[in-house]
Amino acid sequence: MDPVRLSVLDRSRTREGHTHPEALRDTVRLARELERLGYHRIWVSEHHGVPGVAGSAPTVLAAAVAGATRTIRVGTGGVMLPNHRPLVVAEQFGVLESLFPGRIDMGLGRSVGFTDGVRRALGRDKGDAEDFETQLAELLGWFRGTSPTGVHARPAEGLTVPPFVLAMGEGTGIAARAGLPMVIGDLRNREKMRRGIDHYRDRFRPSVWAPEPYVVVSGTIAVAGTPEEARRLLIPEAWSMAHSRTHGTFPPLPPAERVEALTMTGKERDFYESGLTGHIAGTGEQVAHELETLLKETGAQELLVTTSTYDREALLDSYRRLAAVTSG
Numbered sequence: 199m200d201p202v203r204l205s206v207l208d209r210s211r212t213r214e215g216h217t218h219p220e221a222l223r224d225t226v227r228l229a230r231e232l233e234r235l236g237y238h239r240i241w242v243s244e245h246h247g248v249p250g251v252a253g254s255a256p257t258v259l260a261a262a263v264a265g266a267t268r269t270i271r272v273g274t275g276g277v278m279l280p281n282h283r284p285l286v287v288a289e290q291f292g293v294l295e296s297l298f299p300g301r302i303d304m305g306l307g308r309s310v311g312f313t314d315g316v317r318r319a320l321g322r323d324k325g326d327a328e329d330f331e332t333q334l335a336e337l338l339g340w341f342r343g344t345s346p347t348g349v350h351a352r353p354a355e356g357l358t359v360p361p362f363v364l365a366m367g368e369g370t371g372i373a374a375r376a377g378l379p380m381v382i383g384d385l386r387n388r389e390k391m392r393r394g395i396d397h398y399r400d401r402f403r404p405s406v407w408a409p410e411p412y413v414v415v416s417g418t419i420a421v422a423g424t425p426e427e428a429r430r431l432l433i434p435e436a437w438s439m440a441h442s443r444t445h446g447t448f449p450p451l452p453p454a455e456r457v458e459a460l461t462m463t464g465k466e467r468d469f470y471e472s473g474l475t476g477h478i479a480g481t482g483e484q485v486a487h488e489l490e491t492l493l494k495e496t497g498a499q500e501l502l503v504t505t506s507t508y509d510r511e512a513l514l515d516s517y518r519r520l521a522a523v524t525s526g
Contacts, residue, residue: 199490203500204524205239206232206517207275207416210253211435211506212450221252222259224510229263231514233270235521238500240267241275241305247316250438250448257290264298273303275381275416275502276364279333280310280326285351288340292354305381306334307364312448331372334363338376338407361407362414370394377405381502385417386476388495395496415492416502420479421519422512428479430454431516434508436473443469451508486523 208228210221229240242259245251253259256274264272272294277287287304294302308330311317317324338361340351363373365382373380380398382391395413402411418435422428434451437460442448444466462470478488489501503520507513 199486199493199524202489202493202498202524203238204236204521205241205271205414205500205502206237207241207243207502207504208253209243209245209251209504209506210259212250212252213434213508213510214450214452214456216450218252222262225253225259226262226266228510228514228517229267229270229272232517233267235518236525237270237517237521239271239273239303239502241273241303241502243275244278244281244307246281246311246320248312248448250450257287257294260302261294261297264294264301269301271301271303272298273362274305276305276307276362278307278309279330279337280308280322281320284333284337285340285345285349287337288351288354291359292341292351292357295357295359296353302359303362304359305362305364306337308366308369313446330369331375334361334372334376337361342406365394365398370398371401374398374401374411375403377403377408379408379412379414381414381416383416383502383504384476385415385478385492388492391415392495395498412500413496413498414500414502415496415498416504418477418479418505419485419489419501419503419516419520420477420505420507421482421485421516421523422479423481425480425484427512428481428485428516429474431505431507431509431512432474432477432479433457435506436470439473440466440469451506453508482519482523485520489524 208225210225212221242256243253244256260272291304308327310322310326339345343355362379365380399411420428420431433454437457
């Protein structure tokens with residue numbers, strides 16, 4: 199297949215029998231490997247109060263990742279803007295860009311928490327997501343020095359940190375109106391994803407941040423020596439999602455063999471089987487064919503891989519194989 203920009207979002211997923219600090223160090227180690235393999239970016243995420251995710255402070259983790267690497271772009275996928283004051287976010291990214299010039303990305307989302315308890319702890323509610331577009335404009339204004347407060351964001355003002363909108367639902371329109379690059383998923387609903395991309399391109403307004411639309415398609419991609427091995431990479435995350443849907447908590451990733459030995463309820467089995475479908479998984483040849491189709495259908499300029507699994511060595515092998523099939 200033709201070469202394509204290839205990037206990774208690593209959520210610092212915790213694993214059964216392993217600690218949260220291990221998960222964070224795994225992310226830093228993965229970044230070094232991805233840099234060696236020629237990946238374009240690595241992004242880290244923001245989740246609060248989730249047993250299965252250690253990544254709760256993305257700008258802090260991004261600093262650690264950038265400090266451990268030299269060339270790969272580093273960013274967030276994303277900072278959940280409704281959880282923070284835009285001035286503080288601008289200051290944080292201004293510091294990152296000052297320390298690691300030309301390598302920092304600012305991926306921004308509009309989620310306000312996984313549960314009611316988390317939202318209360320953050321002092322937020324679901325309605326705060328509706329202010330995302332206003333918060334986004336304020337954040338970008340701090341970099342441009344256009345705040346009506348007369349306050350100046352130091353050291354952010356005058357710096358250029360590429361902003362990206364993580365588009366869920368209304369996010370496509372927000373990204374288009376702001377003239378920003380857009381990240382969109384997921385691969386399990388291709389028709390909805392294509393409609394979102396068309397909506398974004400049709401309504402895009404060029405800006406100082408981006409002269410034309412830029413689409414990043416995100417999703418789970420697993421590559422292995424056989425289709426069966428690739429499918430096994432999907433099992434831990436599929437079960438964690440099924441557990442969260444049936445028990446209300448998102449747990450650490452279990453080993454695939456433990457999941458395969460479980461006796462599931464009918465409801466758990468339905469969610470689990472659903473979690474295994476719709477992704478791109480298979481041998482290098484199979485994945486290359488599916489990606490060619492995906493890129494032709496979407497016209498995306500970049501792929502952001504979001505795969506999580508228990509076996510970190512198998513995950514790294516998948517990233518090696520993926521780099522090989524997308525390098526042309």
